[in-house]
Structures are given as structure tokens and as C-alpha cells.
Amino acid sequence: SQTIHQWPATLVQPVGSxxxxxxxxxxxxxxxxxxxxxxxxxxxxxxxxxxxxxxxSSEVPQNLSASRPQDRQFILSSKKLLLSDSGFxxxxxxxxxxxxxxxxxxxxxxx
Amino acid sequence: xxxxxxxxxxxxxxxxxxxxTCSHNNIATNDYITWYQQFxxxxxxxxxxxxxxxxxxxxxxxxxPADRKSxxxxxxxxxxxxxxxxxCLVGASGSARQLTFGSGxxxxxxx
Numbered sequence: 095s096q097t098i099h100q101w102p103a104t105l106v107q108p109v110g111s112x113x114x115x116x117x118x119x120x121x122x123x124x125x126x127x128x129x130x131x132x133x134x135x136x137x138x139x140x141x142x143x144x145x146x147x148x149x150x151s152s153e154v155p156q157n158l159s160a161s162r163p164q165d166r167q168f169i170l171s172s173k174k175l176l177l178s179d180s181g182f183x184x185x186x187x188x189x190x191x192x193x194x195x196x197x198x199x200x201x202x203x204x205x
Numbered sequence: 206x207x208x209x210x211x212x213x214x215x216x217x218x219x220x221x222x223x224x225x226t227c228s229h230n231n232i233a234t235n236d237y238i239t240w241y242q243q244f245x246x247x248x249x250x251x252x253x254x255x256x257x258x259x260x261x262x263x264x265x266x267x268x269x270p271a272d273r274k275s276x277x278x279x280x281x282x283x284x285x286x287x288x289x290x291x292x293c294l295v296g297a298s299g300s301a302r303q304l305t306f307g308s309g310x311x312x313x314x315x316x
Binding site: 130136137138139140182184186191192193197198199201 | 237247248250254292296307309
């Protein structure tokens with residue numbers, strides 16, 4: 095099976111602190127990977143996508159960054175969190191017919 | 206990217222058939238139509254995908270008219286557990302294209 099892992103599941107961080115969220119994918123090679131953020135009661139906002147190691151495309155300029163150090167690993171980072179960074183962060187991989195499969199998500203609260 | 210328009214919310218009763226329509230007037234020739242279901246605090250789950258006419262799987266049916274400017278997700282005999290947000294997405298295959306999630310349709314199934 096092709097499973098997506100995300101950790102941590104929940105995180106509470108103060109404003110100005112750094113952030114690192116990790117996503118790993120099992121069972122597939124060289125998947126296209128995506129980071130989304132969902133604010134409370136809202137739809138999903140695409141943040142980054144990657145077609146391979148070291149290849150990152152950013153959709154929304156902000157204080158977040160992404161990296162793909164390994165084929166099945168996708169990391170979302172920030173040097174200094176803002177209150178507006180609070181939300182539900184989802185990692186997804188692309189399927190054969192360009193549908194997307196999502197991980198369990200990380201709930202981030204910036205205080 | 207083709208923009209989609211869906212009703213914000215719908216109510217139904219257990220055992221009824223539910224049809225959720227999505228408008229995508231500027232859909233491109235190579236765009237596919239994909240529907241997702243999302244429960245609170247979970248990532249969206251792929252339901253069904255189609256290009257034209259009708260697609261059916263064990264969960265739902267997707268009806269797409271000839272002009273492809275809209276699509277209808279049909280859920281047969283809904284139950285309380287079908288209460289969720291349903292998203293319609295339109296995106297191109299053939300590349301790692303980003304997919305934009307709208308606000309979705311909140312379906313509430315009543316007993």
C-alpha cells in the first residue's frame with residue numbers, strides 16, 4: 095500500500111519560533127508531493143509541490159519553505175512562525191490519474 | 206486553472222440520494238474532474254474522477270454533460286456517516302499541476 099505519514103500530529107508553537115513538519119511516503123518511487131494548509135472552516139490552500147528530489151515549486155509567497163532531501167521525504171519549514179501560520183497542514187501525493195491522496199495532517203497552533 | 210463553484214451547504218435525510226453540482230465554466234480540454242470527501246480533522250479522501258459522460262464506482266457516481274461545464278456527484282442512499290465536506294476539483298493531467306480546492310459543500314445528513 096502507498097501510505098503517507100506526517101508528524102507531529104499536533105503542535106503548539108510560540109510566535110517567532112521555527113517550524114519543521116515532515117512527510118514521508120511509502121510504497122511508491124519518485125511521487126509528486128504537495129503541501130497544503132487549511133485554515134479553520136476554509137478550503138485547502140496549496141503551498142508547495144515537488145516533482146522530485148530538490149525540486150520545489152512555491153504557490154504562495156510567505157515565510158514558509160519546503161525541501162525534498164530524499165525521494166519519499168517532503169519537509170515544510172519556517173524560521174519564524176506568525177500567528178497566521180496556524181492551521182491544518184496536509185501532505186499529499188499524486189496518483190496515477192492525477193488524483194491526490196492525503197496524509198493524516200498536522201494541526202499547528204501558533205500562540 | 207479552471208475555477209469551480211459549488212453550493213456552500215446541503216441538507217439531506219438518511220436513505221435519500223444526494224446530488225451535488227459543481228460549475229466549472231472555463232474547464233480546459235485536458236482537465237479532469239475529481240471529487241473528494243473530507244471529515245473534520247482529516248485529510249480529504251479521493252471519491253471519484255471523470256472526464257466525460259458518467260463514471261460509477263462503489264461509492265458514488267459522477268455525471269458530466271457533453272459541454273463539461275458542470276458535473277454532478279451523486280451519492281446513493283446517504284447515511285449519517287456521509288456528513289462531510291465535498292470538494293470538486295478541476296485540473297490538468299500530464300504534468301504536476303497544482304489543484305485548487307474551493308470552499309467545498311458541507312453535506313449534513315439528518316436522521
